Amino acid sequence: MENVIETSELTKVYGSGREAVTAVDRVDLKIGTGTISGILGPNGAGKTTLIMMLTGLIIPSGGSANVFGYDIVKDSLQIRRKVGLLPEGFGFYSSLTAEQNLNYVAALNEILGAERDKRVGEALEVVALEEFKDRKVGAFSRGMTQRLGIAQALIKDPELLMLDEPTAGVDPEGSRKFKDLVSRLNSERGKTVLICTHLLHEVGPLCTHVAIMNRGRFIVQGRVDEIVRRMMDEEGYRIIVEVKGDPEAFAKELEGSPGMISLEVDERNISVRASSDIRADIVKAASMKDYEILSIRRLEPSLEDMFMKELSRRR
């Protein structure tokens, strides 16, 4: 897979001397074509600084990076021609309509005349705002503004979309629509998407690849499924069993089963931690001892789990 973004030891230090703050600290990042990648981390982790450096809006203090082979310092204009950026805390001209705002963005990209009309129409259609095109943006809800933000990023028909905190402040419905939209843009239009967010649970599941960032550094990086597997190998598998009858009694039957690490029982469920996926063994044990299993599921660690684990490991 070709990489659209490659960074090497990319660093940004704000201020100098005692006041110096390292926002991004020697970051190595590779983003492959056609992926949905997430840079996840808490506020102040350095995500926005990183994305702004990648689009040439912040000059790095050290290291190097290129986007589509263009150097982020020397060729930032070329990068911004090919990258649709949704910055954090963006806004539109509230006295202009949605269409007028997009026309302006198109004109800044030197897209004019019939081509502009076509692209603006398409972008509004993709984000489902065509019926609101003549409404002033000042009257838009946060979710609509966010979708219009994606529309402006799509005007130039970019190969790469960089979205910074795209669901911050958006209601659950707006957030769901956003996730659907990003999925479609990736699967149907082949857009590579890079999302920066602190809302790990919101956007994390969209991503095929993640890099978890804290204090300017990546603490975990890779394919989501590989990271999950690695974590489960290290931490063990969590299996939740719901049985009909007395869960305490069934838990006693399971004690000492091969692969079992620990057991916890509450009113209805048995929570099993095991070194491997022993669900088949549990079902077999239940049928032998005449217990009826109502449900059995394996819990995969969430991105928050990964983040918290890596954070505690580094403390």
Place this chain on the structure above:
Amino acid sequence: MAGVFTVASREFSDMVRSKRFIILIIVFGLVMIIPMVTLYIQVIRMMPDMPGVPMPLGFLGMMGYMLSGTLSTFAPVMGLALGCDTISGEREKGTLKIVLAQPVFRDTVINGKFLAATSAVSLAVLITSLVTVGVSTMVMGVTPTAGEALRMALFLPFAVLFTMTYYGIAAFLSTIMKKTSQSVILGVTMWAVFSFVIPVIASLVALAIAPPRFTPGEPIDVESMRGYTTIVEAISSITPNYHFSKIGQHLLSPSAAAPTQEETPITSSLMHAGPNALVLVIVTALVFIASYIAFTRQEVR
């Protein structure tokens, strides 16, 4: 260059459709018309006692000092009002991020904004001047002669330049300040210092160093008055307001244009106004360059 015009046309249309601009034009017009009408009424009242004085004295003869004086106070207000949120406003609204996310250089943005502001200020000055001339002609029957109209026309670009000096100062402040409110406060402070504080300080210093000799019942000592004026002018010349007033005096004052006196040729008036105009051009260019440097070096976070 296309990007500059794109930014400028949006900025211009936003500016001239804003309530702020419309209010400024109305206030600008009133500020020019009210003193003119007041002066006219005073002249009419004096008429019976001054049978030898022609009436009207001449459009510029009446209005010259007043116009440049009024403008030297009000044009900065317009410049500051239009420029105080040039960059900080866009930063606060988040629109700057959307603009800079596009393939445009930052100088495109700032050039476009200055171009739009120059156009809007020119429009404002033109509208208010036409209204003033219209009122003077229709209501008071004071019609400018061709020479006066030409002088007025020549004066207007300097009024635009002077307004743009303050726009540039405001734009610079809005670039370096995080919030519009901060740039407004600083801009208004600078305006007050240039318009009121420095002239007062200049007078006080001149009074202390070279007070004009005045004996009751005798004419004032011209030499001592000249010394006093020289000091006042030397100190005041650090303000753009002084240079604009000088341009107004050269182009519009009664000695330059009154029909009862020997008229100074327009070319000569322009020559005299040249150094002051040059100072305004340099100051405007400097604040523009400062805004440009500050803006291009700023990081977008």
